[in-house]
Amino acid sequence: MLDFFDSLGIWAFRLNNIRMYFKDENEKSLQVALNRHIKNDIIQKCSRGVYINKRAKKPLFCLESLAGILRDNATFYLSLESLLSELGLISQFPNRLTFISQGRSGVFNTPYGIIEFVHSAIDAKEFLRDCFFDEKRKIYIASQNRAIKDIYKHNRSIDLYEEQLKKDKNGFA
Structure with missing residues (x-):
C-alpha cells in the first residue's frame, strides 16, 4: 500500500x-x-x-505540502512573518511557516519544521482576495499588502515590520 x-x-x-x-x-x-x-x-x-x-519521495516544499494535509478541510494562505521575511519586509527568519486559516488556530511540530495556522474570521467570499495560488508550492500566498494588513489585524510582529520600515526609510540595509 x-x-x-x-x-x-x-x-x-x-x-x-x-x-x-x-x-x-x-x-x-x-x-x-x-x-x-x-x-x-x-x-x-x-x-x-x-x-x-519514510521510503516515499518527498516533494520539494515538504512543509507547504504538510500544511495541505494537516488542514485538508480548511482554506488557508501563507502570510504573516513567513511571507514578510521572504519579501524582505522583516529581517528575522521565522522558525515556522505561518498561515492564515479559516479553520482553527494551531501549531504543529512536524519532522520537517513547525507549521502555524492563525484563525481569521474573514468572510469566505473575501478570504482569498489579494492572494494567488503558487503552482510550485501548491498553496495560496497573500500579496504583500495583504500580509501587512494581516500582521496588524492579528497583532503579529508589528514591531519587526515597523523597525525594518524605519531602517529602509533612513537608508540602512
Whole structure:
C-alpha cells in the first residue's frame, strides 16, 4: 500500500486515506498495523492522525505540502512573518511557516519544521482576495499588502515590520 501511495505521489497521509483501502479491517487492527510500521521505522508519525511514508519521495516544499494535509478541510494562505521575511519586509527568519486559516488556530511540530495556522474570521467570499495560488508550492500566498494588513489585524510582529520600515526609510540595509 505504501509503495502504491508513493507511485501516486502520496508521501504523507491521514488514517482515513488508509481506511478507504482496508474497509473490512476494524479501527483497532489498522492502528496496530500503523504502530508496527512506526516501530519498524517504515512510517513516521507526523502529528495526530497524519503519517509519513519514510521510503516515499518527498516533494520539494515538504512543509507547504504538510500544511495541505494537516488542514485538508480548511482554506488557508501563507502570510504573516513567513511571507514578510521572504519579501524582505522583516529581517528575522521565522522558525515556522505561518498561515492564515479559516479553520482553527494551531501549531504543529512536524519532522520537517513547525507549521502555524492563525484563525481569521474573514468572510469566505473575501478570504482569498489579494492572494494567488503558487503552482510550485501548491498553496495560496497573500500579496504583500495583504500580509501587512494581516500582521496588524492579528497583532503579529508589528514591531519587526515597523523597525525594518524605519531602517529602509533612513537608508540602512
